[in-house]
Amino acid sequence: MKVHYSTWLIFLCVLGMFCLSLFFYPRLPDRLATHWNAQGQVDGYTSKTAGLLMLPMIALAIVSLLLVLAQIDPLKRNIETFRGIYNTAILYFLGFLFVVQAHIISWNLGFQVRINVLVPVMIAVLIFGLGSLMGKLRPNWAIGIRTPWTLSSKQVWMQTHHWGELLFKSAACIVLLGALWNDYAIVFVLAPVLSITVLLIILSYIFYRREQKQNALKADI
Numbered sequence: 001m002k003v004h005y006s007t008w009l010i011f012l013c014v015l016g017m018f019c020l021s022l023f024f025y026p027r028l029p030d031r032l033a034t035h036w037n038a039q040g041q042v043d044g045y046t047s048k049t050a051g052l053l054m055l056p057m058i059a060l061a062i063v064s065l066l067l068v069l070a071q072i073d074p075l076k077r078n079i080e081t082f083r084g085i086y087n088t089a090i091l092y093f094l095g096f097l098f099v100v101q102a103h104i105i106s107w108n109l110g111f112q113v114r115i116n117v118l119v120p121v122m123i124a125v126l127i128f129g130l131g132s133l134m135g136k137l138r139p140n141w142a143i144g145i146r147t148p149w150t151l152s153s154k155q156v157w158m159q160t161h162h163w164g165e166l167l168f169k170s171a172a173c174i175v176l177l178g179a180l181w182n183d184y185a186i187v188f189v190l191a192p193v194l195s196i197t198v199l200l201i202i203l204s205y206i207f208y209r210r211e212q213k214q215n216a217l218k219a220d221i
Contacts, residue, residue: 006087007067013094014059017101021052024105028052032108038186040116055101059094066090069142078138085136089143092129096122116185120178123189127175131168134161145200149208156211160204167196 025048032051035044046054070079070086079086099122103113137144139157144150145164150157171192178188 006084010063010087010090014063017056017059017098021056025052028108034104036115038116040114055097059097062093063090073140073142075140079140082136082138085133086143089130089133092126096126116182117179120175120185120189124172124176127168128172131165134165134168137161147201147204149204153208153211156204156207159207160200163203164200171196
């Protein structure tokens with residue numbers, strides 16, 4: 001089986017996260033700040049070992065799951081037609097986790113950037129990046145806007161993901177405002193993300209019903 005070059009890049013990124021933790025391990029205190037509240041204040045600590053292994057392990061788990069899902073997906077043939085895009089989406093998630101890991105390390109080394117400024121920027125980049133890939137995804141069960149209606153019709157899938165691309169990019173701009181009004185960062189992050197999730201589910205149903213009516217009219221002619 002041929003392995004796409006981006007798959008190797010994914011595992012190199014995960015390995016890089018483990019190496020980053022290993023490199024800074026001797027330089028960090030025994031207890032690490034690893035959690036912040038909505039005001040950007042530290043409200044959670046953990047041991048150095050757990051704090052440095054947590055995100056690389058999460059990254060490895062997510063990567064392994066998504067790569068396995070791609071292999072056992074009933075629509076695996078579709079995934080192979082956009083495998084580079086599929087792996088790029090995984091790399092966006094890895095990039096997000098890498099920045100979180102770098103923030104934890106830098107904070108505990110004394111370089112303290114406010115988390116409620118950093119997080120909206122990170123999430124905005126992630127959402128915009130994933131949005132830019134939406135229109136290139138093809139029907140599958142592993143990644144994308146998977147509703148009963150998008151998975152029942154290729155046309156509905158394409159229409160929903162076209163709108164998904166527009167809405168994700170628009171939401172990214174709203175999320176980015178959270179970095180400017182960081183006291184309300186949580187609102188700027190959650191409101192657009194939840195809104196577009198609900199809206200895209202509704203749109204997929206509308207597109208499906210429209211297609212069904214068009215097919216029924218054609219059958220009556």
